[in-house]
Amino acid sequence: MSAQEFAFVLVAVVGGIAALRLVTSRNVVHAALYLVVTLAMVGGTYLLVAAEFLAWVQVLIYVGAIVVLLLFSLMLTKAPIGRETLDNQQRGIAALVGAGVLAGLVFLIQDYFAGKKIVLRPARTAQVGTAIFRDFVLPFEVVSVLLLAALIGAVVIARKEEAPEAGPERRVPLIGRRERVHR
Amino acid sequence: MTSLLAATVRLPFLLFFGAFLFSCGVYGVLARRNAVLVLMSIELMLNAVNVNLVAFSGYLRQLTGQVFALFVITVAAAEIGIGLAIVILIYRNRETINVDEISLLKW
Numbered sequence: 001m002s003a004q005e006f007a008f009v010l011v012a013v014v015g016g017i018a019a020l021r022l023v024t025s026r027n028v029v030h031a032a033l034y035l036v037v038t039l040a041m042v043g044g045t046y047l048l049v050a051a052e053f054l055a056w057v058q059v060l061i062y063v064g065a066i067v068v069l070l071l072f073s074l075m076l077t078k079a080p081i082g083r084e085t086l087d088n089q090q091r092g093i094a095a096l097v098g099a100g101v102l103a104g105l106v107f108l109i110q111d112y113f114a115g116k117k118i119v120l121r122p123a124r125t126a127q128v129g130t131a132i133f134r135d136f137v138l139p140f141e142v143v144s145v146l147l148l149a150a151l152i153g154a155v156v157i158a159r160k161e162e163a164p165e166a167g168p169e170r171r172v173p174l175i176g177r178r179e180r181v182h183r
Numbered sequence: 184m185t186s187l188l189a190a191t192v193r194l195p196f197l198l199f200f201g202a203f204l205f206s207c208g209v210y211g212v213l214a215r216r217n218a219v220l221v222l223m224s225i226e227l228m229l230n231a232v233n234v235n236l237v238a239f240s241g242y243l244r245q246l247t248g249q250v251f252a253l254f255v256i257t258v259a260a261a262e263i264g265i266g267l268a269i270v271i272l273i274y275r276n277r278e279t280i281n282v283d284e285i286s287l288l289k290w
Contacts, residue, residue, distance in 0.1 A: 004190050012200040019204050019227055023211035028220060035223050038204070042230045045200065049192060049241045054249050058233075061256055066226065066263050073219055073267040077274040080217075088216045088283055098210030105202035109195050116194040118241040123249060131246040132253070143257050150261035158268035160275075 004120065008048045015041030026086060028079045032071050039063050050122040197238035205231035218270045218280040222263060229259045 001009075018037035025031045039062040046055035080086065132140055204227055211224025233252040240248025274280050 002190055002192070004192050005196065008192055008196055012196065012203075016200065016203050016207075019207040022227065023207050023214070023220075023224060028217060031220055031223060035226065038227065039230065042204070042234060045197065045234060046237055049197065049237055051237050051240070051249050054233075054237060054252055057253060057256060061260055062226070062230075066260060069263060069267055070219060070223060073270060076271055077219065077280050078278075085281075086217050086220060087214050091214045094210050094213030097213060098206045101209050102202055102206035105205070106199060109198045109202060113195050113198060116242065117191040118194050118197070118238065119244075120190045120192065120241065121244065123240075123246055128246055128249055128253075131250050135247075136250050136254075139254060143254055147257065147261055150264050154264040154268040157265070158271050 004048055008045065011041050011044040011048065015045070027081050028074050028086065029071070032067060032074060035070070036063055036067050039067065049118060050120045052122070053125040053128045192241075194238060194242050197234060201231040201234035201238065203231075204228070204234065216281045216283055218273070218282050218285075219267070221282060222266050222270070225266075226259060226263065229255060 015038050018034045018041065022031050022034040022038060025034060039058065043055045043058035043063070046052070046058060208224045208226075208228030208231060211227065212221055215221050215224060233255055236248040236252040236255070238248075240246060240252070270280050273285060277285065279285070
Protein backbone atom coordinates (compact mmCIF):
# COMPACT_ATOMS: atom_id res chain seq x y z
CA MET A 1 0.00 0.00 0.00
CA SER A 2 1.50 3.26 -1.06
CA ALA A 3 1.65 6.29 1.16
CA GLN A 4 -1.13 7.91 -0.82
CA GLU A 5 -3.35 4.92 -0.30
CA PHE A 6 -2.65 4.88 3.41
CA ALA A 7 -3.52 8.55 3.70
CA PHE A 8 -6.59 7.98 1.59
CA VAL A 9 -7.83 5.15 3.80
CA LEU A 10 -7.40 7.37 6.86
CA VAL A 11 -9.31 10.23 5.25
CA ALA A 12 -12.02 7.91 3.95
CA VAL A 13 -12.53 6.23 7.31
CA VAL A 14 -12.88 9.56 9.09
CA GLY A 15 -15.23 10.83 6.39
CA GLY A 16 -17.27 7.64 6.41
CA ILE A 17 -17.70 7.64 10.18
CA ALA A 18 -18.71 11.30 10.07
CA ALA A 19 -21.22 10.55 7.31
CA LEU A 20 -22.70 7.72 9.36
CA ARG A 21 -22.97 9.96 12.41
CA LEU A 22 -24.50 12.67 10.24
CA VAL A 23 -27.44 10.52 9.27
CA THR A 24 -27.89 8.98 12.72
CA SER A 25 -27.19 11.83 15.14
CA ARG A 26 -29.98 13.06 17.36
CA ASN A 27 -29.02 16.70 17.31
CA VAL A 28 -29.39 18.75 14.14
CA VAL A 29 -26.49 21.05 14.94
CA HIS A 30 -24.23 18.06 15.55
CA ALA A 31 -25.41 16.69 12.21
CA ALA A 32 -24.36 19.94 10.51
CA LEU A 33 -20.95 19.77 12.18
CA TYR A 34 -20.52 16.15 11.07
CA LEU A 35 -21.40 17.35 7.59
CA VAL A 36 -18.46 19.77 7.85
CA VAL A 37 -16.13 16.87 8.67
CA THR A 38 -17.47 14.74 5.84
CA LEU A 39 -17.18 17.53 3.29
CA ALA A 40 -13.67 18.40 4.44
CA MET A 41 -12.65 14.76 4.12
CA VAL A 42 -14.13 14.60 0.62
CA GLY A 43 -11.99 17.67 -0.12
CA GLY A 44 -9.00 15.80 1.29
CA THR A 45 -9.81 12.96 -1.08
CA TYR A 46 -9.68 15.38 -3.98
CA LEU A 47 -6.29 16.59 -2.77
CA LEU A 48 -5.02 13.03 -2.56
CA VAL A 49 -5.98 12.33 -6.17
CA ALA A 50 -4.23 15.58 -7.09
CA ALA A 51 -7.33 17.58 -8.02
CA GLU A 52 -6.33 20.63 -6.04
CA PHE A 53 -8.59 23.21 -7.65
CA LEU A 54 -11.62 21.07 -6.94
CA ALA A 55 -10.43 20.55 -3.37
CA TRP A 56 -10.31 24.28 -2.70
CA VAL A 57 -13.63 24.80 -4.44
CA GLN A 58 -15.05 22.11 -2.19
CA VAL A 59 -13.72 23.82 0.91
CA LEU A 60 -14.87 27.26 -0.21
CA ILE A 61 -18.34 26.42 -1.44
CA TYR A 62 -19.37 23.44 0.65
CA VAL A 63 -17.63 24.00 3.95
CA GLY A 64 -17.68 27.76 3.64
CA ALA A 65 -21.04 28.56 2.13
CA ILE A 66 -23.45 25.66 2.12
CA VAL A 67 -22.84 24.57 5.70
CA VAL A 68 -23.24 28.15 6.89
CA LEU A 69 -26.50 28.33 4.95
CA LEU A 70 -27.66 25.10 6.56
CA LEU A 71 -26.71 26.33 10.03
CA PHE A 72 -28.58 29.57 9.45
CA SER A 73 -31.68 27.69 8.37
CA LEU A 74 -31.39 25.49 11.45
CA MET A 75 -31.28 28.67 13.46
CA LEU A 76 -34.34 30.14 11.74
CA THR A 77 -36.41 26.99 12.02
CA LYS A 78 -36.88 25.19 15.26
CA ALA A 79 -34.09 22.70 15.81
CA PRO A 80 -35.63 19.92 17.85
CA ILE A 81 -33.50 17.29 19.53
CA GLY A 82 -34.22 13.62 19.81
CA ARG A 83 -34.46 10.62 17.60
CA GLU A 84 -38.23 10.48 17.53
CA THR A 85 -38.62 14.02 16.26
CA LEU A 86 -35.82 13.78 13.72
CA ASP A 87 -36.44 10.33 12.29
CA ASN A 88 -39.61 8.80 10.97
CA GLN A 89 -40.91 5.31 11.51
CA GLN A 90 -39.27 3.82 8.42
CA ARG A 91 -35.79 3.63 9.90
CA GLY A 92 -35.53 -0.13 9.49
CA ILE A 93 -36.66 -0.12 5.87
CA ALA A 94 -34.42 2.86 5.15
CA ALA A 95 -31.43 1.07 6.66
CA LEU A 96 -32.28 -1.97 4.59
CA VAL A 97 -32.46 0.08 1.40
CA GLY A 98 -29.21 1.86 2.22
CA ALA A 99 -27.44 -1.41 2.96
CA GLY A 100 -28.85 -2.89 -0.24
CA VAL A 101 -27.58 0.03 -2.29
CA LEU A 102 -24.17 -0.25 -0.64
CA ALA A 103 -23.99 -4.00 -1.18
CA GLY A 104 -25.01 -3.73 -4.82
CA LEU A 105 -22.53 -0.95 -5.52
CA VAL A 106 -19.70 -2.72 -3.71
CA PHE A 107 -20.40 -5.91 -5.63
CA LEU A 108 -20.45 -4.13 -8.97
CA ILE A 109 -17.33 -2.10 -8.23
CA GLN A 110 -15.45 -5.16 -6.98
CA ASP A 111 -16.62 -7.09 -10.00
CA TYR A 112 -15.54 -4.58 -12.58
CA PHE A 113 -12.88 -2.29 -11.16
CA ALA A 114 -10.86 -4.60 -8.92
CA GLY A 115 -7.17 -4.05 -9.50
CA LYS A 116 -7.57 -0.90 -11.56
CA LYS A 117 -5.28 1.88 -10.49
CA ILE A 118 -5.27 5.64 -10.78
CA VAL A 119 -1.88 6.96 -11.80
CA LEU A 120 -1.72 10.29 -10.07
CA ARG A 121 -1.05 13.21 -12.34
CA PRO A 122 -1.62 16.59 -10.79
CA ALA A 123 -4.34 18.53 -12.57
CA ARG A 124 -3.17 22.10 -12.52
CA THR A 125 -5.67 24.86 -12.08
CA ALA A 126 -4.66 26.32 -15.43
CA GLN A 127 -5.52 23.04 -17.12
CA VAL A 128 -8.92 22.93 -15.45
CA GLY A 129 -9.54 26.51 -16.49
CA THR A 130 -8.54 25.73 -20.04
CA ALA A 131 -10.86 22.74 -20.09
CA ILE A 132 -13.76 24.84 -18.82
CA PHE A 133 -13.27 27.76 -21.15
CA ARG A 134 -12.33 25.78 -24.21
CA ASP A 135 -14.62 22.76 -24.14
CA PHE A 136 -17.37 23.70 -21.71
CA VAL A 137 -18.11 27.34 -22.38
CA LEU A 138 -21.78 26.80 -23.10
CA PRO A 139 -22.50 24.80 -19.90
CA PHE A 140 -20.52 27.41 -18.00
CA GLU A 141 -22.75 30.19 -19.29
CA VAL A 142 -25.88 28.16 -18.68
CA VAL A 143 -24.74 27.53 -15.12
CA SER A 144 -24.29 31.25 -14.58
CA VAL A 145 -27.87 31.85 -15.73
CA LEU A 146 -29.01 29.03 -13.47
CA LEU A 147 -27.25 30.61 -10.49
CA LEU A 148 -28.88 33.95 -11.23
CA ALA A 149 -32.28 32.29 -11.45
CA ALA A 150 -31.67 30.44 -8.19
CA LEU A 151 -30.57 33.64 -6.50
CA ILE A 152 -33.64 35.58 -7.60
CA GLY A 153 -35.88 32.61 -6.84
CA ALA A 154 -34.51 32.19 -3.34
CA VAL A 155 -34.97 35.89 -2.60
CA VAL A 156 -38.53 35.88 -3.95
CA ILE A 157 -39.48 32.73 -2.08
CA ALA A 158 -37.96 33.56 1.28
CA ARG A 159 -38.83 37.27 1.34
CA LYS A 160 -41.34 38.25 3.92
CA GLU A 161 -44.33 39.67 2.15
CA GLU A 162 -45.43 43.12 3.10
CA ALA A 163 -48.65 42.33 4.90
CA PRO A 164 -51.50 44.59 3.73
CA GLU A 165 -53.56 46.44 6.28
CA ALA A 166 -55.21 43.96 8.57
CA GLY A 167 -58.84 43.92 7.68
CA PRO A 168 -61.68 41.55 6.96
CA GLU A 169 -60.41 40.96 3.44
CA ARG A 170 -56.97 39.92 4.67
CA ARG A 171 -55.42 37.39 2.43
CA VAL A 172 -55.50 33.78 3.52
CA PRO A 173 -52.02 32.26 3.64
CA LEU A 174 -51.33 30.03 0.71
CA ILE A 175 -50.23 27.08 2.78
CA GLY A 176 -51.84 26.00 5.99
CA ARG A 177 -54.78 27.26 7.91
CA ARG A 178 -52.88 28.88 10.75
CA GLU A 179 -53.07 32.60 11.12
CA ARG A 180 -49.91 34.19 9.89
CA VAL A 181 -47.62 35.29 12.66
CA HIS A 182 -46.36 38.81 12.24
CA ARG A 183 -42.86 39.33 13.43
CA MET B 184 7.51 15.47 -8.61
CA THR B 185 8.71 12.17 -10.02
CA SER B 186 7.59 10.32 -6.92
CA LEU B 187 4.15 11.88 -7.25
CA LEU B 188 4.01 10.96 -10.91
CA ALA B 189 4.78 7.37 -10.10
CA ALA B 190 2.29 7.18 -7.26
CA THR B 191 -0.91 5.23 -7.73
CA VAL B 192 -4.14 4.86 -5.82
CA ARG B 193 -6.35 1.87 -6.27
CA LEU B 194 -9.53 2.97 -8.03
CA PRO B 195 -11.95 0.79 -5.98
CA PHE B 196 -10.89 2.57 -2.78
CA LEU B 197 -12.34 5.83 -4.07
CA LEU B 198 -15.39 4.14 -5.52
CA PHE B 199 -16.08 2.35 -2.24
CA PHE B 200 -15.83 5.65 -0.40
CA GLY B 201 -18.29 7.19 -2.85
CA ALA B 202 -20.63 4.22 -2.57
CA PHE B 203 -20.58 4.43 1.22
CA LEU B 204 -21.33 8.15 1.21
CA PHE B 205 -24.15 7.57 -1.26
CA SER B 206 -25.68 4.82 0.87
CA CYS B 207 -25.52 7.04 3.94
CA GLY B 208 -27.29 9.72 1.92
CA VAL B 209 -29.98 7.28 0.79
CA TYR B 210 -30.56 6.20 4.37
CA GLY B 211 -30.72 9.81 5.53
CA VAL B 212 -33.20 10.87 2.86
CA LEU B 213 -35.46 7.94 3.66
CA ALA B 214 -35.22 7.99 7.44
CA ARG B 215 -35.14 11.66 8.37
CA ARG B 216 -38.20 13.76 9.06
CA ASN B 217 -36.54 17.12 9.36
CA ALA B 218 -36.38 18.81 5.96
CA VAL B 219 -32.99 20.40 6.65
CA LEU B 220 -31.54 17.00 7.48
CA VAL B 221 -33.01 15.60 4.28
CA LEU B 222 -31.24 18.38 2.38
CA MET B 223 -27.99 17.52 4.17
CA SER B 224 -28.37 13.90 3.10
CA ILE B 225 -28.91 15.04 -0.49
CA GLU B 226 -25.66 16.98 -0.24
CA LEU B 227 -23.99 13.77 0.91
CA MET B 228 -25.27 11.95 -2.16
CA LEU B 229 -24.09 14.72 -4.48
CA ASN B 230 -20.67 14.55 -2.85
CA ALA B 231 -20.55 10.82 -3.45
CA VAL B 232 -21.21 11.48 -7.13
CA ASN B 233 -18.42 14.05 -7.14
CA VAL B 234 -15.99 11.58 -5.60
CA ASN B 235 -16.82 9.14 -8.37
CA LEU B 236 -16.43 11.80 -11.06
CA VAL B 237 -13.03 12.81 -9.74
CA ALA B 238 -11.93 9.20 -9.41
CA PHE B 239 -12.82 8.42 -13.00
CA SER B 240 -11.30 11.71 -14.11
CA GLY B 241 -8.01 10.50 -12.65
CA TYR B 242 -8.45 6.99 -13.98
CA LEU B 243 -9.24 8.06 -17.54
CA ARG B 244 -6.70 10.90 -17.44
CA GLN B 245 -9.20 13.44 -18.62
CA LEU B 246 -10.27 16.63 -16.96
CA THR B 247 -13.90 16.28 -18.04
CA GLY B 248 -14.80 14.56 -14.78
CA GLN B 249 -13.40 17.39 -12.72
CA VAL B 250 -15.23 20.00 -14.78
CA PHE B 251 -18.42 18.03 -14.32
CA ALA B 252 -17.80 17.88 -10.59
CA LEU B 253 -17.47 21.67 -10.60
CA PHE B 254 -20.82 21.97 -12.35
CA VAL B 255 -22.37 19.55 -9.88
CA ILE B 256 -21.08 21.67 -7.00
CA THR B 257 -22.59 24.77 -8.60
CA VAL B 258 -25.95 23.12 -9.13
CA ALA B 259 -25.86 21.77 -5.58
CA ALA B 260 -25.30 25.29 -4.27
CA ALA B 261 -28.27 26.57 -6.28
CA GLU B 262 -30.38 23.66 -5.10
CA ILE B 263 -29.57 24.16 -1.45
CA GLY B 264 -30.34 27.86 -1.71
CA ILE B 265 -33.76 27.28 -3.21
CA GLY B 266 -34.43 24.31 -0.93
CA LEU B 267 -33.68 26.24 2.23
CA ALA B 268 -35.75 29.18 1.05
CA ILE B 269 -38.70 26.82 0.59
CA VAL B 270 -38.05 25.23 3.98
CA ILE B 271 -38.02 28.62 5.69
CA LEU B 272 -41.21 29.64 3.92
CA ILE B 273 -42.93 26.42 4.98
CA TYR B 274 -41.74 26.90 8.54
CA ARG B 275 -43.10 30.43 8.55
CA ASN B 276 -46.49 29.21 7.37
CA ARG B 277 -46.91 25.94 9.19
CA GLU B 278 -44.48 26.04 12.12
CA THR B 279 -43.08 22.66 11.16
CA ILE B 280 -40.55 21.34 8.70
CA ASN B 281 -41.26 17.67 9.23
CA VAL B 282 -41.61 16.31 5.74
CA ASP B 283 -44.26 13.78 6.73
CA GLU B 284 -46.55 16.46 8.10
CA ILE B 285 -46.39 18.58 4.97
CA SER B 286 -48.79 16.55 2.88
CA LEU B 287 -50.85 19.31 1.32
CA LEU B 288 -50.19 18.08 -2.20
CA LYS B 289 -50.65 14.44 -1.29
CA TRP B 290 -53.63 12.90 -2.94
